[in-house]
Amino acid sequence: MKLPILEIFGPTIQGEGMVIGQKTMFVRTAGCDYACSWCDSKFTWDGSEKEKINLMEPEKIWQELNQQAGGRFAHVTISGGNPALLSGLGAFVDLLQANQIKIALETQGSKWQPWFVNIDELTLSPKPPSSKMKTNFAILDNMIASLKEKQKGSCSLKIVIFDLTDLEYAKRVHLRYPDVPLFLQVGNDQTENVDDDKLLHYLLNRYDWLVQKVMESKALKNVRVLPQLHTYLWGNKRGV
Numbered sequence: 001m002k003l004p005i006l007e008i009f010g011p012t013i014q015g016e017g018m019v020i021g022q023k024t025m026f027v028r029t030a031g032c033d034y035a036c037s038w039c040d041s042k043f044t045w046d047g048s049e050k051e052k053i054n055l056m057e058p059e060k061i062w063q064e065l066n067q068q069a070g071g072r073f074a075h076v077t078i079s080g081g082n083p084a085l086l087s088g089l090g091a092f093v094d095l096l097q098a099n100q101i102k103i104a105l106e107t108q109g110s111k112w113q114p115w116f117v118n119i120d121e122l123t124l125s126p127k128p129p130s131s132k133m134k135t136n137f138a139i140l141d142n143m144i145a146s147l148k149e150k151q152k153g154s155c156s157l158k159i160v161i162f163d164l165t166d167l168e169y170a171k172r173v174h175l176r177y178p179d180v181p182l183f184l185q186v187g188n189d190q191t192e193n194v195d196d197d198k199l200l201h202y203l204l205n206r207y208d209w210l211v212q213k214v215m216e217s218k219a220l221k222n223v224r225v226l227p228q229l230h231t232y233l234w235g236n237k238r239g240v
């Protein structure tokens with residue numbers, strides 16, 4: 001089955017979450033069921049790059065990965081958009097596994113796919129109030145229960161924080177799923193900024209703010225606070 005692909009890039013480091021620093025290739029799918037106010041990948045769903053979507057068979061994506069970085073990678077991160085919209089990604093996951101490639105997936109947790117159980121590092125990133133999206137906790141409850149039961153790899157929660165209301169949301173999520181590792185990530189509300197030095201200074205301050213708030217919190221004891229490391233290194237540049 002053909003898959004709508006917008007970007008294939010790397011190797012680079014995973015800049016976020018549970019495997020931050022991991023050398024990886026990225027495959028970015030098109031289309032999302034959400035429309036987060038601050039999405040840093042709006043081009044995947046706002047129609048602006050509709051004509052750039054490549055419909056590719058899994059075998060073709062594998063060929064492209066090898067053409068770009070053959071022999072230099074052992075890990076692939078699938079992101080989007082929401083890759084969980086694509087039932088056909090299961091065949092690509094199988095193909096990567098057959099080639100001894102480890103697989104990470106980024107999704108917001110709004111849709112389940114049976115192939116989730118084959119993902120090595122699954123990041124669920126439910127959206128806080130600042131995004132203007134609403135979490136369906138019934139779906140997320142079922143997803144986390146199914147993963148606990150059937151997933152061979154591991155999963156984590158990653159919540160992007162812009163303000164104190166987001167932090168309250170994160171506390172509720174942490175209380176609801178105390179056994180799932182929780183990562184809090186600095187929100188970037190300057191995704192159009194092309195002045196890398198100014199952006200770095202700004203994001204470092206936002207990171208400092210978030211660290212302080214978490215240190216003060218009694219509810220958030222067992223959490224990890226992270227930046228989006230790639231934006232600190234390369235700003236808002238695409239394909240890195």
Ligand SMILES: C[S@@+](CC[C@H](N)C(=O)[O-])C[C@H]1O[C@@H](n2cnc3c(N)ncnc32)[C@H](O)[C@@H]1O
Pocket residue numbers: 032038039040041079080081082083106107108124125158160185186187188189191228
């Ligand atoms: C672009 S999304 C694609 C995967 C999936 N749709 C999701 O949201 O998890 C990848 C990650 O980037 C995060 N993200 C998106 N925009 C961001 C921003 N402006 N600042 C910080 N993180 C952001 C999302 O929350 C998600 O964890």
Ligand SMILES: Nc1nc2[nH]cc(C(=O)O)c2c(=O)[nH]1
Pocket residue numbers: 012013014015016026041079080106230240
């Ligand atoms: N280096 C790097 N790390 C990332 N982690 C999550 C990303 C994403 O856009 O999903 C991303 C990305 O686009 N680049």
Ligand code: SF4
Pocket residue numbers: 032033034035036039040041042044080081082108
């Ligand atoms: S769910 Fe992910 S890709 Fe979709 S709009 Fe939100 S941040 Fe962007």
Ligand SMILES: [Mg+2]
Pocket residue numbers: 040041
């Ligand atoms: Mg990104």
